[in-house]
Amino acid sequence: MAETAITAPLDPLEPRHLVAPHHDDASLNETLLAHVWAKPGKGWFMLFGVTLSALGLLVIGVTYTLARGIGVWGNNQPVGWAFDIINFVWWVGIGHAGTLISAILLLFQQKWRTSINRFAEAMTLFAVMCAGLFPLLHTGRPWFAFWLFPYPSTLGAWPQFRSPLVWDVFAISTYLTVSALFWYVGLIPDLAALRDSSKTKVQRVVYGLFSLGWRGSGRHWHNYKIAYLLLAGISTPLVVSVHTIVSFDFAVSLIPGWHTTVFPPYFVAGAVFSGFAMVITLIVPARKYLGLRDVITDRHLENMNKVILATGMLVSYGYMMEHFVAWYSQNQYELWTFYVNRATGPYAGVYWLMIACNVITPNIFWFKKCRTSIPIMWVASIMVNIGMWCERFIIIVTSLSQDFLPSSWAIYTPTWVDWCIYIGTLGLFGTLFLLFLKFVPAVAVSEVKELQLELKHAAHLNGHGTHGAH
């Protein structure tokens, strides 16, 4: 592509194009929907086999846990929570990036979000589904978990609304619902496009059903645009509130290492940090195999790396603040937790791995060469997610294993069921994601077309006149 500078609005940070110029609506429609119609390749099936077997592990782990009880995990007396809540916070964190991209960047009029927002929202939904599994699974008696909801029971007893776990229930279900609505509203026009360009009767009926009879009418677009914008508008505070409430699970307690007031912002930053890393991890291979290189350009990846760098610094600030507050308070229990237990205690290895992944790795993105090199960015994104998992492990397990009374200190070791369920949720996420790639357009077709139009207008505005030059 020729190096043409888009003059208006002149943005020094955007040297390259958002959408490859040689496309028009029809060809865009063709490329973007191609992977939906195309027969899944051998690679897709092979990958699907892997994720399905991992999903099998999840089914085994969950049934064994429900049959025998939480005792088959490694949880013990002081360490009541371990893999169950680590995975829950980790997955919810990953989920938040999707909402961030599609909602917050929409509000900031960031053009580059358009081609990756569907991708990210799908990731959100699947991540939150994986996360939603744990609040139910980690309870000792899941068959009575409906008591968490305020329904008028013959017991005359209600949930207790001062508990962060009830807040969690409301927050996660609200977040799941709003993300689903936001994603579905964005999907309706594309489903209509699929309905109209579907080949077989069955496809037509199914897509027709889900597109609710959308016919692209101007009157509908009139409400649609404002509705979509409003959904994005309320999703932004929602995503911040959901991870704040998830951080309240720890912040409202009095365990040293949990009740620091820096938790809400520190968790939200951590969520965005791991969310973007997961988007990078998924989008780099997906872009190549689905042929979406023209739409998800290098500039998108570079912008995302910049966001990872920024949120990485925030997370590092969080760590530094935790340690500073512990030192500043001179509280005996806090000092022991941060300076003795975490750094040199039984889980010191995980602590230093966390520091390596979350504090050092993002800083490689200061260099443009790293920011734009595909292999470096992919490996870095995986390390970031490993680091964030270790961070949740450190917060939850080390603080619980050694708190106030030394007599009740104990070591936590995971069991095979713990690992089965963790890998299982990765399998569940992978399976859902592959199905999404197969049956739903990975890129918001209508939005890209709209973007295409805007870019053309911008080109005409600054008088190039030559067709197709951007």
Place this chain on the structure above:
Amino acid sequence: MNTKRDGVPSQDTSSFALPVVSDRPAPAADAVGEALEHAAANASATETGYGRTYWRSLEEKLGTPEYLEETRPEFPVGADLAPSGFVRREFMQLLGASLALAGATACSTRPQDERLLPYTKTPPEVAPGNPLHYASGMTLAGHTSGLLITAREGRPIKIEGNPQHPVNQGAAGVWEQAYLLSLYDPNRARVMRQGKSPRALRVLAEDVANLVNKAAPADGGARLRFLTEPGNSPMMGDLRNRILKKLPNARFYSYTAMTQDAETEATRALFGNQPVSARYDFAQADVVLSLDADFLESRPANLTYARQFADRRDPKNGALNRLYAAEARFSITGGMADHRLRVKSAEVLAVAAAVAQAIGGPAASVASAAAGKAQLRGTSEEVQKANAWIQAVVADLRAAKPGRTLVIAGERQPAAVHVLAQAINSALGNTGTTVHYVQAPVAEPFGLAQVRALVEDIKAGRVDTLVITAWNPLYALPSDAGLAELLNPATNPDRAKLSVLYTGLYEDETSQYVDWFVPAAHPLETWSDGRAVDGTVSIAQPLIQPLFNGMPESELLALFLTESYRPAYQMLREYWQGQATGQADFESRWETWVSEGIIAGTASPAASGAPDFGAATALVSGYNPPAAPAANELELNFVHDYKVFDGRFGNSAWLQELPDLITKMVWDNAALISPQTAKDLRLEPGAMAELSYGGQKLSVPVWTTPGLADGTVTVALGYGRNGLHEVVAKGVGFNANVLRRAAAPWFDGGATLTKASGSYKFSLTQTHWRMENRPIALDMSVSELAHPSKETEHILERVQGELKPGLQDNLPSFDYGNGYKWGMAIDLSRCTGCSACVVACQAENNIPVVGKEQVARSREMQWLRIDRYFEGAESDPKMVMQPVMCVHCEKAPCEYVCPVNATVHSDEGLNDMVYNRCVGTRYCSNNCPYKVRRFNYLHYTSGKTSTEKMLMNPDVTVRNRGVMEKCTYCVQRIERTRISARVEKRLIQEKELMTACQQTCPTQAITFGSLNDKQQRVTQLHEDERAYKLLHELGTRPRTAHLIRVRNPNPALEPAKSEAATEGSH
């Protein structure tokens, strides 16, 4: 009628528990009932006696081969049906009727028909639903402690100490609390057998009758020998004399693992072969020196001594006493000592001699005889420190007022040390004030000497019949006692000439080689009596009919009288009627004896004459001490286990899972060595090692405990059991008796400990023994408390200071002004760490046992734990014990995080744990700073046999899997007392309501009551200046106050003020 029972005749109720203690007047007699009963009684009685016909039907059943091989042997018809009333106290149903979502319930929500089985003839004192309390007794190794047992619907569910018993005074030890487990144990023996084939009682009675009729005229029973437990029961003593009258040449030997050999040998020497025992009075003693004597915890008199000692540890009761202890291992008494000298067991004699020498008088002459027998070894610096210690002790003993000191020698020490101790006591004028010599409650000798004589008799072929009623001698005796070789046909060619009859609760190691095995009736299933350590006789009445058709020991021995059959109850009454000839109205006096549990005025009288030390010096000079251990050798110490005693409680799951009082280890024993010795031998804790001594080898894992004497290895007895059916005890720990030799049963030099391959995984409930200088279990000297240093003041501020509103406390206070305000106070000065409260709590609240593997994964379920911290240098630390249970915070951190209102604060300040509402998120346990909540990770209460279910307290829900549980201040007791008080429209009195842990505590360290009532002891303790709140600075406002442990150190021995706490790494 669909519950057909195959013709069990109406039970002979004469041996059933008589109506004894009931605080209610008997309801109007059911006149009609009595008339009908009279008619039934006069019907042509079947053969009188212990359900004789019952045995016949059983005999046919026993004859069938399948009966034996049945893996889970069925037990007699009818015994498993709960006697009456309500059986619905099963487990909390998984899908309770309150489950709102009908979709998730089975199609029909009607619970399967639950049956109500009323009595046919209601015993007058039984009101189904209300408990009854019976006084009874437990005989352990020759001493009977008085019990008060609660029974519900005809079955005993909880044991407490008998408040009227002079030794118990209401308290009970760990073995009394776990006693019911052995009653309901499904592993108990059920089949009387001769060799391999089952037999009925009639056959045994005929065999014995033939033997006696043949032996009496021939040789007067010269070839008949009995090996019994020490006979502290007057009735059994009378029975023994009548058997000897019939068979004059028969011989009775008695043996039990807890032998007071040394003490009896010493008193016999001092009192001219008179059976005398020394009783001590700690209330008068200002200075106490313990020579390896664990008097606070080792039987038989520890309950009384602990109470007296603890009363002198309370600053409110005047000046504190001072305790010196010289011992090799770390014992409970060592933990309570102000100054503890780590010294090898063999060197205790040297310490005693040195003290005696310094005190002078009669002690000096005895000491001179002991000179050269033992001297302190170790580096010069250690010896110098020990001598300084001894000088300080002597100075302190002298400084105290005459008759206000006390020196005690331990049961593991040789007779010489006992003589020296008594000599020092008399030199200090203690006889009569702190030391009383009384006639021994158990007159005839018992111990290893007896067994040696029996083995000689058998070897010489003078015995053809041996009757064993002692507990499992083949396991409990030292390896070279020789009895095992004689009974084992493989090692004794003419074993066939000997016929052995053995009775016991379980098929154990001994029952493998016996000819006749008779399943014993549990002492709580039959009538008996017994003397306590101070001689007081208590009547032990049964609480339930025999569950596994066992036979009482008294009735077994009565067979040798070949008289007509008399049940145990009849024998007991006739004996005591014989004793009380002349006094009128035996019936009402019998009623009071049985209801109070003790026979007043039967305490042992004072011994005649004074101790004659001249004769005793011969004993001392005659003692040859064990060889001094060479450079690389260790001194091997055997000790009784704090939990399974000598192994007889091995099959009790509660005791196996009770954390060891010092090491906090469960389901195991180990070779305990000091950290320094471990470094010298390069052994890691948990490493397998080979302990060899006297030609025997035992592979045993090593564990290090701070405070043990260097150069010694200590192994607890009672483990490594492989009894035939004792499933719980099988394969737990390592059998120390293999190494033990009769010559030196308690300690000897010449043991070597070498590293073997492999390591061993121990399960501990507390893995970290240091407090990391956090203000948790406060422990300071009295002077320090009186005028605290700057640093102590800061600590006291953190745990007692007032929380300034707005700064540290921004929650409005809740008004508990009216009604009760439940609270508890735990006095750390009084708590010795004996853990009786932990077992009492487990018994009262249906707490499950989880097994070694789950405890290793830190999932033990006891609601109450005793945290044992060491302070100071790792080599010679001080120990402090702190019982921690739910402290029922007013600002409970666990309550605001529970999402379903499963843990809520009651209007009287109780933190209610609602098991049926709990969903199991476990956040409450995470947020509890005291970590006192326990979670049912798996279904620990599944797979209970019917007799184990009978043990459950029907007032407490049995928790299911996935439910959190914690100490509830025994809310079931509070509610039952409140309801009876409110029905009678009065307030709850302080005496009326005790929690299970408070009731059993020997030292009354735990107090419970309402803080709104100023007169109650708990309120006074809360206002005591020693009272502090655990983790007070977190603002949780606990309702349990701990009281600072005060020590009374000797200034001479007090180390420099700022003791540099050289914290070892751990």
Place this chain on the structure above:
Amino acid sequence: MEATVLDSWVLAEFGTPDALVDATRQMREKGFQGMDTYSPYPLHGGSEALGLPPSRVPFIALGGALTGMCTALAMQTWMNTYDYPLNIGGRPLLSLPAWVPITFELSVLFAAFGIFFGLLALSRLPQPYHPVFESDAFRSASTHGYWLSVPQATGQDATAVMDQLKSLGATQVTLVTGEKE
């Protein structure tokens, strides 16, 4: 179902979005009412061309948010303070700070429901059948085509309207009739 009332439209396809917007504006200026544009994405200036009033979705959203807030506060207060008041860790029965998170969540949830169901209600979706679907060419409206529909009384001659549309640059014009929605 009562007698099916028939309804017919004139459909015109335009080459570029701008052409469609100009045509619509001009047709509206000529007095045509009830017209509708169809495009794969929202047209720049499309709403003004159709003369649509400002959308009512924001007000529905605000209503949803406020009802969410009130129901949340009422629910929590009634349940934990008045119906079954329980002393939870000595915290006040009415702990407003503790009610804040759920109040925020429910107001967002009800706002989202308001928006979603408001959008569907205002656009009278789901409406699987519309006469416009009769013409096959119209399929391109959801992918790359730009159409204008002008209501036409059934039976009358629509040639006048068709010619005007052609003059405004429609690439193809057709007439469709179907059941009145």
Place this chain on the structure above:
Amino acid sequence: MSRLSAAALLAVPAIGIGGLMAYVRSPYVTNQQMPVEQPIEFDHRHHAGDEQIDCRYCHWTVEKSPSAGIPSTTVCMSCHAQVWNKSPYLVEVRKAFFSDQPIPWIRVHNLPDFVYFNHAIHVNKGVGCATCHGRIDQMGAVEQHAPLTMSWCLDCHRNPEPNLRPAEFITSMTWAPPADKAEAAALGQKLKEEYDVHSRTSCSTCHR
């Protein structure tokens, strides 16, 4: 069409949850109005109704124990040794007594095991038998009168006055509070003070 489908979309969950809530309160779940067939057809109409035998003759521990107490066979025989002692209808009772077999009655009021209801405190505080067990004297086979759900217990614990009655009418089946509302309230208040009624709603009152 769209209005219909939108309405259906919202109606389905509403009907589902509402139906469930109703079903859970129906007799199918609370086991009310379901006469239970006992091994011996003991007829309360005859004993309590016609013969006016006081409840406490058979349920004799109701005032001093958590359980009301099921009569032993001796109590039955206390009359039936003389009355109807030849009737074939009572063969089972006589057989039970002389073969020393308990009569396996079937439990009608079956509270879950984790609920510790105490008869003694209720009866002594003025809560009559009929209040919870209904008109036993009109029941051939005993059936459960009240739902016995937690909210039902809570209603009374929160406002006990209307359900109190003077002690002498505790076992009366026909007693009713005075018709006039003010007088009934006054009686309730008087009895509450007189019997020192202090009904708590803390959880450990019933769950231990």
